[in-house]
Amino acid sequence: MTPQIAAKKHNDGVLLSSAVAKIADLWALSNSKMGTVLGLSAATVSRLRSGQTKLDPSSxxxxxxxxxxxxxxxxxxxxxxxxxxxxxxxxxxxxDLDAKPIELIDSFKGLIAVCDYVDAYRARV
Structure with missing residues (x-):
């Protein structure tokens, strides 16, 4: 891997980690809830929110x-x-989703379904 690609992957991880932490704050999601959504432990999410760790672009x-x-x-x-x-x-x-969206996003399949639902609604507007 070239140094440029490695730097880009590092930056992608930092940027997405920061965005995810901001979303958690704006939506008042606990570390436990974010851990479930992202497939991480609550402790890892805590470190992610404080900037001590980042999401790995290959994960x-x-x-x-x-x-x-x-x-x-x-x-x-x-x-x-x-x-x-x-x-x-x-x-x-x-x-339409037959559930609360916040509960559906706990699984990858549910997260994608909620994304698709909101995107479809948005396309109508």
């Missing part, structure tokens, strides 16, 4: 973080950057 956790960022950006555009509305939407039972 499933990085991929889950990318989908979480996609969900955040899509939902943010639908609710007009209202983080309280986003939290409310995530915590409210959705008849």
């Amino acid at each position: 499933k956790s990085f991929e889950a973080g990318q989908f979480l960022l996609r969900l955040f950006r899509s939902l943010d555009s639908v609710v007009g950057s209202d983080d309280t509305a986003a939290q409310s939407w995530l915590a409210t039972y959705n008849m």
